[in-house]
Amino acid sequence: MRLTRRQLITAIGRAGGYGAAFATMQAMGLLAPPLRGEQTFEIPAGVGKNTKIVILGAGIAGLVSAYEMRKAGFDCTLLEARGRPGGRNWTIRGGTKVEFVDGTVQNCEFGSGVYMNAGPGRLPAIYPTMLGYCRGLGVPLEVEVNTSRSALVQNDGAFGGKPVELREAVNDTRGHVSELLSKSIRRGALDGEVTADDKERMLAFLRQYGNLDFDFAYRGSERAGVAQLPGAGDRLEQLREPLPMHALLDADFWSGMLFEEELDQQATMLQPVGGMDRIPYAFAQALGAIVKFNSPVKEIRKTAKGVRIVYADGASGGATREIEADYCICSLPIPILQQTPNDFSARVTAAMQGLHYDRAYKIAWESPRFWEREYHIYGGISWLTRGPIGLIWYPSGGLFTERGVLVSGYEFTSERLNSVASTLEEKFAASRAAVEKLHPGHGRDLQKPIYVAWAQIPYSLGGWISIANLEAGYWSGPYNDFIVPDDRIYFAGDHCSHVVGWQEGAALSARRAIGMIVERMREA
Amino acid sequence: MRLTRRQLITAIGRAGGYGAAFATMQAMGLLAPPLRGEQTFEIPAGVGKNTKIVILGAGIAGLVSAYEMRKAGFDCTLLEARGRPGGRNWTIRGGTKVEFVDGTVQNCEFGSGVYMNAGPGRLPAIYPTMLGYCRGLGVPLEVEVNTSRSALVQNDGAFGGKPVELREAVNDTRGHVSELLSKSIRRGALDGEVTADDKERMLAFLRQYGNLDFDFAYRGSERAGVAQLPGAGDRLEQLREPLPMHALLDADFWSGMLFEEELDQQATMLQPVGGMDRIPYAFAQALGAIVKFNSPVKEIRKTAKGVRIVYADGASGGATREIEADYCICSLPIPILQQTPNDFSARVTAAMQGLHYDRAYKIAWESPRFWEREYHIYGGISWLTRGPIGLIWYPSGGLFTERGVLVSGYEFTSERLNSVASTLEEKFAASRAAVEKLHPGHGRDLQKPIYVAWAQIPYSLGGWISIANLEAGYWSGPYNDFIVPDDRIYFAGDHCSHVVGWQEGAALSARRAIGMIVERMREA
Numbered sequence A, B: 001m002r003l004t005r006r007q008l009i010t011a012i013g014r015a016g017g018y019g020a021a022f023a024t025m026q027a028m029g030l031l032a033p034p035l036r037g038e039q040t041f042e043i044p045a046g047v048g049k050n051t052k053i054v055i056l057g058a059g060i061a062g063l064v065s066a067y068e069m070r071k072a073g074f075d076c077t078l079l080e081a082r083g084r085p086g087g088r089n090w091t092i093r094g095g096t097k098v099e100f101v102d103g104t105v106q107n108c109e110f111g112s113g114v115y116m117n118a119g120p121g122r123l124p125a126i127y128p129t130m131l132g133y134c135r136g137l138g139v140p141l142e143v144e145v146n147t148s149r150s151a152l153v154q155n156d157g158a159f160g161g162k163p164v165e166l167r168e169a170v171n172d173t174r175g176h177v178s179e180l181l182s183k184s185i186r187r188g189a190l191d192g193e194v195t196a197d198d199k200e201r202m203l204a205f206l207r208q209y210g211n212l213d214f215d216f217a218y219r220g221s222e223r224a225g226v227a228q229l230p231g232a233g234d235r236l237e238q239l240r241e242p243l244p245m246h247a248l249l250d251a252d253f254w255s256g257m258l259f260e261e262e263l264d265q266q267a268t269m270l271q272p273v274g275g276m277d278r279i280p281y282a283f284a285q286a287l288g289a290i291v292k293f294n295s296p297v298k299e300i301r302k303t304a305k306g307v308r309i310v311y312a313d314g315a316s317g318g319a320t321r322e323i324e325a326d327y328c329i330c331s332l333p334i335p336i337l338q339q340t341p342n343d344f345s346a347r348v349t350a351a352m353q354g355l356h357y358d359r360a361y362k363i364a365w366e367s368p369r370f371w372e373r374e375y376h377i378y379g380g381i382s383w384l385t386r387g388p389i390g391l392i393w394y395p396s397g398g399l400f401t402e403r404g405v406l407v408s409g410y411e412f413t414s415e416r417l418n419s420v421a422s423t424l425e426e427k428f429a430a431s432r433a434a435v436e437k438l439h440p441g442h443g444r445d446l447q448k449p450i451y452v453a454w455a456q457i458p459y460s461l462g463g464w465i466s467i468a469n470l471e472a473g474y475w476s477g478p479y480n481d482f483i484v485p486d487d488r489i490y491f492a493g494d495h496c497s498h499v500v501g502w503q504e505g506a507a508l509s510a511r512r513a514i515g516m517i518v519e520r521m522r523e524a
Helices: A005-027 A060-071 A128-137 A166-186 A196-209 A245-251 A254-261 A278-290 A346-352 A370-375 A415-420 A424-438 A467-471 A503-523 B005-027 B060-071 B128-137 B166-186 B196-209 B245-251 B254-261 B278-290 B346-352 B370-375 B415-420 B424-438 B467-471 B503-523
Strands: A052-056 A075-079 A097-099 A105-107 A141-144 A152-154 A226-228 A269-272 A297-303 A306-313 A319-325 A327-330 A361-368 A381-384 A391-393 A403-411 A447-453 A489-491 B052-056 B075-079 B097-099 B105-107 B141-144 B152-154 B226-228 B269-272 B297-302 B307-313 B319-325 B327-330 B361-368 B381-384 B391-393 B403-411 B447-453 B489-491
Touching (some): A075 A319, A166 A245, A166 A254, A166 B196, A166 B254, A196 B166, A361 A424, A403 A424, A415 A424, B060 B075, B060 B128, B075 B319, B152 B424, B166 B245, B403 B424
Parallel strands (some): A152 A381, A327 A489, B052 B327
Antiparallel strands (some): A361 A403, B381 B391
């Protein structure tokens, strides 16, 4: 019996679910190839006909859910408490009002064309799902410069507090490491591990790796930056003396130096042109009236054949409304769920207990771009080893324009900053002082500061599942209760993935929830 | 006696030349600060009044010369043999005709929006002179991604010829180096060099540096890339086995791995949006009728009080014309000067003898951007260790668009390519094979190839002063005859700088020549 291709695919679909069918279609060349590493995702068109879905939260997980399910014919409603899409994907510009739950209000006064990504600020090239959506939605991307060799590392306790260029710290360290290893090899200390043949090759390699002299000594390298650049006529390059290894050990620059090699921080990194929120706005535009803004969820209830959501309807001035649906995808952050009356199972309620989100914050300033003109720093990050402010992040957008937004202070937790600076003014002073330390004379250039403390932002109340929770076994414990449905409620968000704190995790969790719903409908 | 500021500056100018006066003005805050590292340059306004200058060659050196001297009131004429400005700064697009001196003609058929930078393709952030001109001329710049951790390194003799991601080669190497050095330290092999205290700190550092386990063994790292990315639900990250050090030594990936740490290749690198030739075109537009295109120089003569240049006048259909001037800035490449009748001194004539330019080449193709979609490669360079083609350079412009131009083959010399491929078709086949080796199945995607061999390009006849000449003592020998004037002829070009092969060197040499002329006029 010869099957047509469609019959074959249908048969495979019956036996192995839509995932298997999709893989078969792909193998048969019926679909465009996905991005490498992309988790294939395609819902059969029309599968959602006559099925109602209510989606809670228009962050990336909620937006992806609505976008994919609408394509498959589901009748979707997406409730969003705020007047904008994106959730933590929030770009602050002149005119944005930043309100804290404690009543603090900041009105951003940035000039036109500059912005602060208060939440995510990077798209790694290795995360194909978000890049795929940008491609599909037509969101223009540009390079996010995650590391610049002209950026600085600084430690009050080393080199008299004087900042050092990243190129110097990185390459002098490598020079010393190479010299020390070549010494060990020549002394025979590694004869058990390294064959005689490899020994010679290893030494030849280390000479290049560390830019060592012919006698295997490290005496400095152009790679570490120069005291004077070469020029015309008789202007010769002048090398610097290398920083001694002992002093580099004192300086403890490692976290700043190694950041660029973390898998999700490696070049090439990308960002939407004009601000990260170009992504949620593109989703929202595609979804149109499906998204109900200014409509916070008041209750999450189960019914005999689905769910019932009570919410304040933004379109009716906040009047209480209800919506019933066959399924719910709930992407609200856990601190919000903890406060929302609900019918969750005892299992889910217990899982939520004791979970909290990191008190991540960012402080940003508008400033003339002195870092470009005077420091050759175009994007990238400078690192401070001590003190409350750990980094200064330079903008990758709008290079060579007059003004830009500098992030001086971005930490997972607020504790270090709060311990020395309680008021807003004190926090801004600490942030300004960090810039002054790396760029003397330029602390005074900083204007129009904005402090975003995610634990204080309504409808978020934190950054992401805390590192404390993760270290205490989140993924082997409570996580397992969020990645299975609670009756007809399916959870989504980066906390339902192993990619916490990244939009990629949120998008993948949404796809997975949809997949589970479609599979359940197919089985029914 | 109290001097006014202007009197003080004038007095310093008299005593120390315009450079000293300028430095004083700057110290007194009378001028905008230059880019850090920029060699200060300002000619007194009006100093060139009633002085005629003829400038030969509208490459970067000639353009900078005309641009600066016109500002200072000189009466400038810039003769250019070609119909376009830029010299080796040449961007090839659909419609560009590539003609070789041997008669070979290629007509570029690239689609709109894509281009090949046949000459320079990068602007390092550390070279402030060119960036300063881009700023001043309003040439929009964007990031040139010079390294991508998703790019590949490959060697037919290692790993069965299978390409390896740069992240894997870089981070596995670092892991092994760290493991070996920590072993040596723990065995006491370096007790003479490393104090007991530093020893502990060094081990703690190496654990982070190489991402070693608690027992100081390197067993692989997420940094080196993963077999499976983490995802939602139960999708866990899967690590790869590390590449063994012995195999990495076989592979000899070092030059590709270390390229990114060369001082003039380090992040952040930049490029003009739309092609490198946006720079010379911006200069030419600012200069207007000063530039005479299609006007090759026929003779370079000295007169009693200046110079006389014989040229074919483009505006008159190539009719022979002469121009007399007080001074000449000659930025023609040495292979062209060697063929041009002249009145150079015996000293300069001797200096030119035996000099030749490297036979640099590039091969480029238009192609769908499979490297982005399937490999997560956004800009950067992949490296091949053996064979005629040593690198594949991915475009940094137009990311996420449908088609781009891939450079497959860019070498300083043509010898390696010519030894296996004499015809154009054979060269293209070799170039295509390199792409096929790194990106199986995609060799066939390449279309509309262009081969630019600089030794074959009229009015250039080569890339830059050959490495052979440089190694044979160019800078301590002939160079010294080009950086001083030959009567009233001043030489300029990257060959009159210590930054050979870079636009920065050309620009600095031009400024230096102008400075010498102005100084001579002041002294006269």
